[in-house]
Amino acid sequence: MRASLVPPKPIRTLRNLTRYRKTQINDRQREAARLHKILEDTGIKLGCVASDIMGKSGRAMLDALVAGTSDPVVLAELARGQLRKKLPALREALEGRFDSEHALIVAHIDFLDEAVERLSDAIEEQIAPFARQRDLLMTIPGVKQSTAEVLIAEIGVDMNAFPTPKHLASWAGMCPGNDESAGKRRSGKTRKGSKWLRATLTEAALAATRTKNTYLAAQYQRLRGRRGHSKALTAVGHSILTAAWHMLQTGELYRDLGGDYYARQTPTASPNASSDSSKRSDTTSPSSPWTPPPDEDFASGALGRPPHRSGPWQAWGSTRRS
16 A cells, blocks of 8 residues: 655645635625625615625725715715716715624724735745745746645645646545446546645636636636536646646746647648538548657647547546447
């Protein structure tokens, strides 16, 4: 039996800090949702006009309410940017009763903001020896600073613990399961891995799908129609994790394959080809076979075979039995 992966002490400390910061961020999100509900109960319908009650305009109005200002006209004048176009609706939405007990939730949110900021400062100090690897991972589309910090905290910087990127993906639970009996695949459900790493990769994948002209966005669009949103996100997260393994192993920068990667791999039909298959010319050149990218392209996010051929991602979802 193989020994469990035990990262060195600096990585374990970094992992504790990043996980604790995530719990504080989740607590803040719950408190913000609770504040929104409380405001609705008091008759203040700020969320019906402002898209984010914790934005700059919303927060300025909340601070004024905590300070004792209750005049809707004065509160509405605190709006900024595009929200100023909705001043009449704001004046009507800000008519309500805001008591002292409601201010306690705002104070708790401020406390959580300060806690997250202190933890971020501690993480910045702890990750200083691995700043080069963090900056390297931040070149991947969808990976911001906090995401790179979590990746280093969860998988470390020494990729010798994982012989191949497939081992890392299997350990993280970011690859299709292998449940096969009597030659029939029964399920492709992913195995259980680190929930912290999986959540971070999913967030990074979702951010990468919104980028323009990138391989990860093209991969998501290619898989979403056939496999669905969730499985496509997991596939993109797998690509990010695979790229991270190669980048940490070799120290190379991320090289994107481009949003037209799959279009380049698909041979184009001859413009003189007839729609009737029986009248096709014998001189029509056959479709050239698809060649998988070299190993260094894994750092760019390529997973190997495209999804329309037999490949690892055909294991996603249930299969019909004959």
